Amino acid sequence: MSAAPDTTGLTFRQDYFADRTAWRALVSLLHDTFGIDIGPLMELGGPDPSSMPFGWFAEDGTLAANLSAFAMPIVVNGRRISAAALQSGAVRPPWRGRGLYRDVTNKALDWCSYQGFEAIVLYTDKPALYEPYGFRTLPMHSFEGDAPKPDGAPDARTLDPRVAADLALLQDLLARREAVSDTLAVTGSPAMFLINTQLDPNVQLTFIEKLDAVIAWKLDGERFILLDVLAPSIPSLAAILGGLGIKPSRAEILFNPEKLGWNGAPLPSSLHGTHFMIRGLDGPELQAPAMLSPMADF
Template identity: 65%
Template sequence: MTSKSIDHSGLTFRRDYFGDLTAWQALVDLLKDTFDIDIGPLQQMGGPDPSSMPFGWFAADGQLAANLSAFAMPLMVNGRTVNAAAFQSGAVRPAWRGRGLYRDLTQKALAWCEEKGFEAIVLYTDKPALYEPYGFHALPMHAYSGPAPAPAASGRPARTLDPSRPADLSVLQAALKRRMPVSETLAVVESTAMFLINTRLDPSVRLSFIEDRQTVIAWKADGDRFMLLDVVAQQIAALAEIIGSLGLRPAMAEVLFCPDRLGWEGETRAPGGGTCFMFRASDEIALEAPAMLSPMADF
C-alpha cells in the first residue's frame, strides 16, 4: 500500500508492553470502553498469550489511544499445520480517529509478522473492506446441525469444570497444552489464552471433564438442542460418546466446527453475526470442506 503520513502529535509509540501492568490496564480500559469487552480476568488465568506483540500509541497521561496486537496462532488447515499469526484488540479512541494511527499500527504489525516468518495472518472483523487493501480475504464459515446421535454407553460420567477454581483451572490448562486440533479441515493447533478468556466472556458456556478420556467439552444446551463448541483432548471422542458422558438425550445437535472427527454428519449453515473471518497468505486458501473456527478460539 502507498504510505500516507499520520498525525501522532502528543502520542508516544510503544510495542511489546504486556509486561507493564499499567500499560496492560490501559489496553483493558480501551477494549472495555470501545467494545464493552473485559479481558482483565486473563491475568488471573495465566496471562496473555506469551507470543503476543502489542503495538500502541499512548497519550501523555498513559491512556492508550490506539492499539493492534498480534500473536502466534498455528492452525490446522486442510490437514496441514499452518504457521499463522492473528490480529486482535484493534481499536482507536474517538478523539484520535481519522489521524492514520490504525493504518500505521496495521503496517507495523504486518512488518513484524513478515520479520517472524509467519506464512499466514488471520483476523475477525465487521469491517472487511478495511483489511482487503492489505491482502486479506474473507473465508466463509459454516457450522453443522442435524439430528443428534443416540447416546453411546460411556464410563464415568463427566463432571463440571469451573475455571475460577484453581484445581479446575489447572486441569483445563493441562488439557489445552496437549490437545489435538478438533478438526483436520480448520482448527487451532493451540490457543490456550483465547479459550480461557472466552470462558469468561460468554458465561453461558458449560465446561465438562470426561476424566477417563482426559477430555474437556465446551458446550451449551437450548431445550432439546445440544450445541458443541469445542473438544479439548489428545484423541477426539465421537459425538455419541460425548453426549452419553454428559448424560444428555437431545433431539438435535449443532456443532460449531467441522465434525470430521466426531463420527457424525449434519447439514451446513452459515452462522449468524456480522463478523468476517479473514485470511492473508501468499497462496489462496480454500477449505476442503465447510468449516469454522470453534467459538472458544474467537479472538
C-alpha cells in the first residue's frame, strides 16, 4: 500500500473549492463517474465549509482523481462523536491503476488524523477498497410496521429549497435540530441534507408549523416512508401523520424510531447496495439496529 503513485502530467491540489473552475471539474468528475449532479449545491448555501478536497488535476484542468473529507458530527450509542466523512472518491478511467486513489486516500486520512477526528465514516459499494485502512461495515436497518392512527389536524406546507424563504427556514431548522435518534444519527452536516433534497425527486419536504418540524418523506402506495425529521424536539409519528393529513396503513422509518413513540420491526437495509463504514471508533457495535438517514447520505 505504499508504492508511489504515477502522477505524470498531473498537479496535486487540496482545498480548491474556492476556485470555481476547479469546483466545476469536480462536478464533472462526479457526474461522469456516478451520474449525480452536485452543481445545485452552490445555490443551496454551498459545500460544507469544513470540506477538504484532495485532487490530482491534468494540465487542461480535468480532475483525474479526487477524494474529499469534511466534518460530520454524529451520535453513536448515545455518545456525540466528532467524526469526519469521506466522499466524492473517484478516478477517471484513463488514470486508474496508477495508485492515485491510494494516494488521495492516504492524504485524506492524514488530514483527518491531524484534525483530531475521533472516527471517519464513508459509504461505498466497494468495502474491500477501505478494509486495508481499518474501516469496517456497520449493518444498517430500517423499521417497518403498521402506521399509527394520525393525531391532530393537518397543517402542512410543501417546501422548495430553491425558494429563498424556504431555504432560510430549512437552514434555521437544520441549525436547531435534535438528532433523530441517539443510536445513530447526524448532529450536523446541513449541506448534505440540502443536496439530498435535489438528488431524489420523490422526496417531499413538508413544514408542519405547529410541530416546528420539517418532514422528509415519501409515499409508496399505502406505505409511508419517513427519511428524516428536522425539529428541535422530535414529534411522534402519529403527530407527523396528523400534521401531514395522511392515513397510510404501513410505515417504514429510515432511522431508529426510538423518539417517534412508535415501534417497528428492524429490516436489514442495503441502501443503493452500499455499505456504511466506520474507522477509529473503539468499543461495541451499534447497541440497537439503526440506520443513518438517507438525507445524511454523502
